[in-house]
Amino acid sequence: MKKIAIFGGTFDPIHTDHVNIIKACKYNLDFDEIWVLPAYVNPFKTVSTSSVSQRLEMIDLAVKHLDYVKVKKFEIRKTVRSYTYDTILHYIKNYPNFDFSFIMGSDQLDSFEKWDHFENLIKLIKFKVFIRDCNHINNKIIEKYNLETFEFDNNYLSSTKIRNLKELNLQIKTVNDYINNSLLYLYERLETxxxxxxxxxxxxxxxxxxxxxxxxxxxxxxxxxxxxxxxxxxxxxxxxxxxxxxxxxxxxxxxxxxxxxxxxxxxxxxxxxxxxxxxxxxxxxxxxxxxxxxxxxxxxxxxxxxxxxxxxxxxxxxxxxxxxxxxxxxxxxxxxxxxxxxxxxxxxxxxxxxxxxxxxxxxxxxxxxx
Known part of the structure; x- marks a missing residue:
């Protein structure tokens, strides 16, 4: 049975640590494929600061040479907010012979129980948690739901840092050039x-x-x-x-x-x-x-x-x-x-x-x- 890691997120923008998690899924956790699933709008965010096409283009640049990565547009092409529960149901129904796991960062644990249809979702799919910040981990949630945690080549980057001109030397060069040449995140970078x-x-x-x-x-x-x-x-x-x-x-x-x-x-x-x-x-x-x-x-x-x-x-x-x-x-x-x-x-x-x-x-x- 083919092992598939579903890696969801806003990816606004995608950055080096996203790619390092993808590589860890392939080479450390032995997934056959990683499906990158950009969300139309994160339910816990009110706005995305780049367009759908721009985020897709940045993702394509970041994973260009990773042939085991597939970019799925199920959520991002919607015109309403997306929920992980609906997405997982869709893929399980349409690919019954695949073994799915959902990839998440440890920074999402604090809001984990607030996810839509959470009680059903936690029974529906296995979650793999990558440690983003060693100093802030919600161990209570990890223990409560017996979640597996993993480390990766961590630069401690975040999309927020990138949008605010922090630690760009650690960012994927082609993505950074794309952001500059498209004048993305201009307001965030100039407002202060x-x-x-x-x-x-x-x-x-x-x-x-x-x-x-x-x-x-x-x-x-x-x-x-x-x-x-x-x-x-x-x-x-x-x-x-x-x-x-x-x-x-x-x-x-x-x-x-x-x-x-x-x-x-x-x-x-x-x-x-x-x-x-x-x-x-x-x-x-x-x-x-x-x-x-x-x-x-x-x-x-x-x-x-x-x-x-x-x-x-x-x-x-x-x-x-x-x-x-x-x-x-x-x-x-x-x-x-x-x-x-x-x-x-x-x-x-x-x-x-x-x-x-x-x-x-x-x-x-x-x-x-x-």
């Missing part, structure tokens, strides 16, 4: 670091960058990502900002404080999000005052930040139209505007070398050519 006004500005800049990218036949997703994340460190404390800039390049602290967030944001994406796309990182780095070397994406994000839909300063409509018509000329006009405003507000001695250098390279050269 960014006020509402800045958050919606960031979303607007992402959409503006998307529009400008379309007009210039540039990669739409890259533009959306870089635009959306350009101000990711804007509301950081001065101490946090100095710490991360010092880690990478202390000389940047000689630039004016109002532009530090662009450097900190780029380093934050590299260090904490584990972004490996240099174009996106560079666009965030250069979005405040520009640079001698400006790629198409650099110009897109620089311009999108300054002409995004909520901007209402005098002359913005004319500048926005120019950007749409000619990205390079729009960038030069906006750089000149930034330079003039900075000198008027702070004085030329306080605007920083980077803005002066970018202005001399782009604006003065353009004026000479005229």
């Amino acid at each position: 670091k960014m006020d509402e006004e800045r958050y919606f500005h960031s979303l607007n800049v992402g959409q503006e960058a998307l529009k400008i990218a379309h007009l210039n036949n540039y990669d739409l997703q890259k533009a959306l990502i870089a635009g959306t994340l350009h101000d990711i460190a804007k509301r950081w404390s001065e101490q946090e900002t100095i710490e991360i800039i010092s880690q990478y390049d202390k000389t940047l602290l000689s630039e004016p404080k109002p532009v530090w967030h662009s450097f900190a944001g780029a380093f934050h994406l590299k260090r904490d999000w584990l972004f490996n796309d240099k174009e996106i990182i560079n666009a965030v780095f250069k979005h405040t005052v520009g640079d001698r070397e400006m790629s198409t994406l650099d110009m897109i994000v620089f311009c999108a930040d300054k002409v995004s839909s909520e901007r209402t300063y005098q002359g913005v409509d004319k500048l926005r139209t120019l950007v749409y018509k000619d990205l390079k000329l729009g960038f030069i006009a906006l750089l000149k505007n930034q330079y003039d405003l900075s000198i008027k507000t702070h004085g030329i001695e306080n605007i920083g070398k980077k803005l002066i250098d970018a202005y001399n390279f782009w604006v003065r050269e353009e004026l000479k050519s005229e």
Whole structure:
């Protein structure tokens, strides 16, 4: 009789420890197959922060090379909340010659007796419990129902940690790249670091960058990502900002404080999000005052930040139209505007070398050519 382990969960997102439990089921517990069963919505949660298709794509990436894993869509394709009891009944009825067990983490034990139709469920299928946290195990439940417990290669990860940018170095790289490139869990990752006004500005800049990218036949997703994340460190404390800039390049602290967030944001994406796309990182780095070397994406994000839909300063409509018509000329006009405003507000001695250098390279050269 084929031994099947049913591994249910929200998997929002799937992570390394989920995969390590799957491998333990195969190689330590001798299951023939592991059926990964993502839930539409966990009955004890009120919302899922990624879509059904996104969670399925992440699971596929995580188990891509494990031929003994099958992803079952019985629950996730439903339009109502799913209950384990209904699912187990379905599989036992449709596969009477299979020996099923249900895999669960020890973190679920506290709510175990609250599961729907629990008294029938506990008689219906064997439960295998993997120890997630050695310091918190509900031994009372384990003893009461004589549950088997198992250890595995435990990194003590959780989906909550991943959504909140914690211990991403332990996460599956392909899944982490997918999350970054899809801008998943954006609100969770920014809510404690960014006020509402800045958050919606960031979303607007992402959409503006998307529009400008379309007009210039540039990669739409890259533009959306870089635009959306350009101000990711804007509301950081001065101490946090100095710490991360010092880690990478202390000389940047000689630039004016109002532009530090662009450097900190780029380093934050590299260090904490584990972004490996240099174009996106560079666009965030250069979005405040520009640079001698400006790629198409650099110009897109620089311009999108300054002409995004909520901007209402005098002359913005004319500048926005120019950007749409000619990205390079729009960038030069906006750089000149930034330079003039900075000198008027702070004085030329306080605007920083980077803005002066970018202005001399782009604006003065353009004026000479005229």
